[in-house]
Amino acid sequence: MDTKELIINSVQEKFSKAVEEISDFRNDLSITIAKDKLLDATKFLKEDSNLQFVMCKDVTAIDWATRKNRFTTVYHIYSFKLNFTLRLKVNIEENPPVVESVVSVWASAEWYERETFDMYGIEFLNHPDLRRMYMPEGFEYHPLRKDFPLLGIPGSMPLPEKME
C-alpha cells in the first residue's frame, strides 16, 4: 500500500469524525484535525506501530486575519519508519486562541510552541514553561499577527527608565 494511503486510512479509521480536511498539494500530505481531538490524534500517530511519527520537526501558526477561525496551528511531524513528513493542522478561533500543548507527546515542541506563543499569542494549555522566546518579557504585542504593523508600534519596547 502507498504510504499516503496508509496514513490516510489509519487516521480516518480511528478519527473519522474528527478529520476535517485532507489535502495533497505539491506532494505534501496535510490533515486537518478537530481541535478537541488533537492530543489523541498526535498520540496515535506517534505510538501506532505502522506509523511511528516520532519526531516533531516544527510547530507554527498561520494568522488568516479575516476568517472565522482566525488561527491555524501547523505541526510538521516525521516518521523514520515511513520516511515521510506529515503536516497536521488545527483550526482555532480568535477569542480565546487556546489549543492543547503537544509537549507531552513530542518534547521538541516545547520551544516551537513558545515561539508560536510569542509570535501569535496562541496559548498552549499544559505547556511546562510558556514564556516568550524572542521578544522581551514586557512586550505586549504579538509581532507576526497580521494587525501588527511592519514598522512596529512606537513606545512598545520597554526601555530602561531615566535616572532621577
Add this chain to the structure above:
Amino acid sequence: MQKTSNVYSDEKLYKKLLEDKNITIEDALENEMVINMGPQHPATHGVLRLVLRLDGETIVKAIPELGYLHRGYEKMAENMSFVEFIPHTDRLDYTATMCNNVAYVLAVEKLAGIEAPKRAQYIRMIMAELSRIAGHLIAIGTFAMDVGAITMVMWTFRERERIQEIFDRVAGARFTTSYTRIGGVASDVDDEAFKMIKNFLDTFEPALKEMDDLMLHNRIFIERLEGIGILTKEDAIALGVTGPNLRATGVEYDVRRANPYLFYNEMDFKIPIYTEGDCLARYFLRGDEVRESVKILYQCLDKLPQGEVMANDPKKVLPHKTEIYSRMEELIHDFMIINKGINPPVGDSYFSVENPKGELGFYIVSNGEGQPWKMKIRSPSFCNLQTLPLVCKGQMISDVIAIIGSLDPVMGEADK
C-alpha cells in the same frame, strides 16, 4: 542622587561588612550559584545567553535565552516579494550562505512549480557542497579554538578563504553571495572558476590530513572531549535534533538521502555515522562529512552538463539583464515580476534541505499573491540549541564551552 546615598549610608555599609566578615570559603561553595554567560561571550558563537545554576563547578541547570539577534525575518518575508527575500537568506546561517540560497529558491520553486535547468541544478549542488565545507571548517576551527587549540582556526580559515575566493569569482561577493535565483542561478560559472574549484579540491585533501595529524595526535584535545556532553539517540530524536548532531548519536538521517533533492540521488556518497554522541564524535563527524562533500564535488564536476542556467518561464523567472534592455516583452515581464511578484498558486508547501547545521526547512503559505502570506523558517540551530539544558546538566562549567562549540549553533539562524 538621594537614593544611592541612602543605600550606601555608612551605617548600612558597616553592617554589610560585618556580615561578610563571617563568611568562609566553605559556606560559599556549599551554596548554589547563579551565573550569567553571554550574550557577549566569545565562545557562545554569537549572541547566545545562558543562565547557569551551579553547585560548585557542576551545572545543576542551564537555561538558554534567545532573541538577541531577532530581526523578524518571517515578518519581513510577508511584506516583500519572493525574489526580494533571497538576499535575506544569506543572513540566516552566515557561515554557509550558498546552502541557504539554494534551500530558499528550491522551496519557492516547489511551491510555484518551476523547474530549473539541469546545469543550474548541478551548479547549485557544487555551490552548496563548497558552502558546506566552508561551514564545517568554521565549525571545526572555532570548536578547537574554544577548547584551546588556537592553531586549528588559522588553518581552517586559510582553507575557507580559498572557498570564499571561488564565491567571489562566481557570485561577485565573498560572503553575502545571493547567487541563486528563482528558476536558476544568477550567472553561469566560467572556466576560471572551475579551475579554482579543481585546484582547491586537489590541494584540500593534503591540508585536511595535516589538520587531522595536528588534532588526532593531541592527547589533551582528545581527553578533553571524550565522553563530554553525551546526547543519546532517543533524546536527540525526541528533541528534534538534525544534522551532524543527530548523526553523531547513531541515527542515519540525512535529507540528501532520505528525500533527495537536486541530483543527490545520482551521487555516490556515504553518510558518516558515530554512535558515541559525545563532543568528540560530533567533531569527527564534521571532518568525515567534509571528505564526503569533496567526493560529491568531484562527481559533480565530472557530470556537469552544458546548457542554460535559467529556466525559460517568462511569467515566473526573471529574464537576463541584457534582454530587458533590448526587448519589449522581457521588459514587461521583468516589470511584472519585480512589482507584482511571481504569484504561486493558493496553497502551502514545506521543503527542507540538508544544511551544515541540520535540516533547514521553509514552510510557505501562498494566497495567490506576489508576497507569501506566511513563511516559517525551520532553522536547525534553533532546534539543536534546545538540547543544551539536557546536555549541560551534570557537566562541569568549563565543558559548557566545549558543548556549545560541538553543537555548533549559529545565532543568525537560531534567532531569525
